[in-house]
Amino acid sequence: MGRKKKATDGTQALEREFFGTPRARAELEEARTSLAVAVQIHRLRTAAGITQKELAELVGTSHSAISRLESDDYDGYSLPVLQRIAAALGQRV
Numbered sequence: 702m703g704r705k706k707k708a709t710d711g712t713q714a715l716e717r718e719f720f721g722t723p724r725a726r727a728e729l730e731e732a733r734t735s736l737a738v739a740v741q742i743h744r745l746r747t748a749a750g751i752t753q754k755e756l757a758e759l760v761g762t763s764h765s766a767i768s769r770l771e772s773d774d775y776d777g778y779s780l781p782v783l784q785r786i787a788a789a790l791g792q793r794v
Contacts, residue, residue: 736773738783743771745790759789 731762732782746756746767760767762782769775772784780794787794 731776732774735776735778736776739771739773740776742767742786745792746771749790756786756789758783 714764720729731782736742737770746753751759753771754764757764757767767786770778770782783794
């Protein structure tokens with residue numbers, strides 16, 4: 702039981718140390734959102750059984766652009782591009 706408390710205390714200490722400011726919390730949330738978008742694009746694309754190159758052709762962009770969009774540290778998303786990707790995959794943003 703003592704170990705669980707220590708783990709919780711350690712987690713809280715890390716949160717205070719690294720995410721104790723509003724800016725740090727905003728950056729963390731932005732990173733979480735970026736990861737969620739990248740994972741969703743990858744998941745939908747692979748479920749559709751198409752490659753990044755094939756999706757790029759459907760969307761009218763480059764393979765490297767799709768690769769960047771599926772990267773968890775990409776932050777250059779635009780709504781029109783996400784809408785085109787969603788439409789190509791039979792989804793909505």
